[in-house]
Amino acid sequence: MKRSLNSLIGYTMRTTDGDIGEVKEFYFDDQTWTIRYLIVETGSWFFGRKVLISPEALTGIDSENSAFDVNITKEQVKTSPDIDTDMPVYRQQEEQLFKHYPWSNYWFGSGIGYGTSGMMAPMTVSVQQAIDNDQIENGTERKGDSHLRSTAKTIDFKIHAEDGQTGTFEDLIIEDASWQIKFLVVDMDDWKSDKKVLITPAEISQIKHSTENVIVKLTVDELKNSPDYDPTEPVNEVTEKNLRDYYGRLVSTQ
The missing domain is CATH 2.30.30.240 (PRC-barrel domain)
Incomplete structure (x- = not known):
């Protein structure tokens, strides 16, 4: 679930x-x-x-x-x-x-x-490399660091798209059988519509803890046009299919 x-x-x-x-x-x-x-x-x-x-x-x-x-x-x-x-x-x-x-x-x-069920969680190499680069760039690389991040200190990071800043990292959606993170919830900071969207960790190109930014491999319009996420509704197979269809279409046209 x-x-x-x-x-x-x-x-x-x-x-x-x-x-x-x-x-x-x-x-x-x-x-x-x-x-x-x-x-x-x-x-x-x-x-x-x-x-x-x-x-x-x-x-x-x-x-x-x-x-x-x-x-x-x-x-x-x-x-x-x-x-x-x-x-x-x-x-x-x-x-x-x-x-x-x-x-x-x-x-x-x-x-x-x-996770708790023994399911294997594959490493997201591109994300890790981006974090390592950020640590080296800012002189914060630490030997023995287990790469653990506090949700309390990461939530509210600003989202940077390929062509500008848009939205705020608001929440994480996890699979409770494995405790893997499936989606990041992004509030688009649109006071007119209060739109929220879901993105997968695969869409993240870099996490900059020094500037509290999450940089994604999407444009502002691609984020704005992605399927709406309603926090009051469960994330189910239909939700995931809509997201796969949308992000899959973006990949196929690039």
Whole structure:
């Protein structure tokens, strides 16, 4: 099932022996476009500390009660490595986390990641190269960087088309079986129509964290003319077919 990440913020995290807090944001892998961690702000029982929970720990999503169920205990959470979620998360910190929990090291396997169902997520090489180039250009390349990005710090990046700026990165649509990112939601910033559209990670040519921009391989008109996205309606097979038809037509005419 496809879900909006924004709709999952505020969900309660339920361990095998009680609630530990609410989901506040997510970390996604910009190599594979996969959600790697849910960031949970714990309650007073753990001084409000934020902790990282892998989707691999999830055993169910209770939409009716806005909750995630996980197969770990409160004690495991309490004794987990203290990782500052307001700072970049490095591979060394992840290794400590994966030693503490019985989770699979997703970074093994030549750039292939895994979601909760064990589905393989292929690396988006062009996107990763663009990010690497941006880091080198701005002197921010870091050894050991696991390429994790905070949704809270990436949402609201401006969209730059091939012929100008248009729209704002607003949300992500994920497949909850694999936690792969399927679409980016773009608000076209059109006060007359409040138009929103969906684009795939394949349409991204560069992410510039230094200037908070997402550069896409589309023109302003191509974005404006793409199928409308209604956040109140589910993303289903019809939605995906319309997008494939539209973007496929653009590719065939270029």
